[in-house]
Amino acid sequence: MSAEDKTSRLGAVYQAGSSEDVARVYDAWAENYDQDMSLAGYRHPAISLALLCRHVPKGAGPLLDAGAGTGLIGEWLAIAGFNHVEALDISAGMLAVAGRKGIYQALHQAALGTRLPFADNQVAAIISAGVFTSGHVGVEGLDDLLRICAPGGTIILTVKDVLWQSGFSARIKELEAAGVCALIDDTGPYVSMPGEEGTTPSRCIALRVH
Ligand SMILES: C[S@@+](CC[C@H](N)C(=O)[O-])C[C@H]1O[C@@H](n2cnc3c(N)ncnc32)[C@H](O)[C@@H]1O
Numbered sequence: 001m002s003a004e005d006k007t008s009r010l011g012a013v014y015q016a017g018s019s020e021d022v023a024r025v026y027d028a029w030a031e032n033y034d035q036d037m038s039l040a041g042y043r044h045p046a047i048s049l050a051l052l053c054r055h056v057p058k059g060a061g062p063l064l065d066a067g068a069g070t071g072l073i074g075e076w077l078a079i080a081g082f083n084h085v086e087a088l089d090i091s092a093g094m095l096a097v098a099g100r101k102g103i104y105q106a107l108h109q110a111a112l113g114t115r116l117p118f119a120d121n122q123v124a125a126i127i128s129a130g131v132f133t134s135g136h137v138g139v140e141g142l143d144d145l146l147r148i149c150a151p152g153g154t155i156i157l158t159v160k161d162v163l164w165q166s167g168f169s170a171r172i173k174e175l176e177a178a179g180v181c182a183l184i185d186d187t188g189p190y191v192s193m194p195g196e197e198g199t200t201p202s203r204c205i206a207l208r209v210h
Helices: 003-014 019-039 044-055 072-079 092-101 139-148 161-177
Strands: 063-066 085-089 106-109 123-132 149-160 181-186 202-209
Touching (some): 044 072, 044 123, 044 202, 063 072, 072 092, 139 161, 161 181
Parallel strands (some): 063 123
Antiparallel strands (some): 149 202
C-alpha cells in the first residue's frame, strides 16, 4: 500500500460519520493494518499494556480487549500472563485477522456506545487502545464498560487529548464524585504515532471500578 493510501485510510477513519462507516473503513484496512501501524511507530498497545501490568494482577481474568482490532495487544497480553482474553470490535474484517492469530478465547462483533453482550460485573479488567479517539468512540462508550467490569476491576483506556479536554475528563470527575470509579493513573499526553505527521496527543488512563 502506498503512503497516500495509508494517509487516506487514517483520514477517512477520523472523519467517518457513523459507526457503519468506521466499520467499513477498518474492514477494508484489516489486512494491511499491522504493517501500516508498525511503520507509523504506533505506541498505544505498548503503553496501555504497561499500565495494565502495573495495575492488574498477573493471571486475572477474564479480560476484555475493547476495540481489539487485529489483536496487536492480545499477542502481548498472552506473553504478560493473561490467558483468558476476549476481543470485541465493530469491524468483522479486523476481528477476522485477530481470530487467525489464535490469541482470544472469544470474538464479539459489537459497538461500544451501545449495550454490550456481557453481563454486569462479568470481566476483571478492560483494555482499550486507539478507540476513544476522533471519529471512533466518545465518552458515551464508557458507561457500559463500567457496567460489565467487576467491582475492584480496572479499565485501561487511551483517550485522544481533544476528547479528554472536551468532556471526558469532566465525566470522570463526575463518576468519581458519584463513587462509581476512581482515576488511579494517567500518563499525561504523548504522541501515539510518531511516524505519522500531524498526529495529535493522546493519554492513557487507568480507572479502578468501585
Ligand atoms: C486504531 S484501531 C485500534 C485497534 C487495536 N486496539 C490496536 O491498538 O491496534 C481502532 C479500532 O476500534 C474499532 N472501533 C471503532 N469504533 C468502534 C465501536 N464503536 N465499537 C467497537 N469498536 C470500534 C475499529 O474497528 C478498530 O478496530
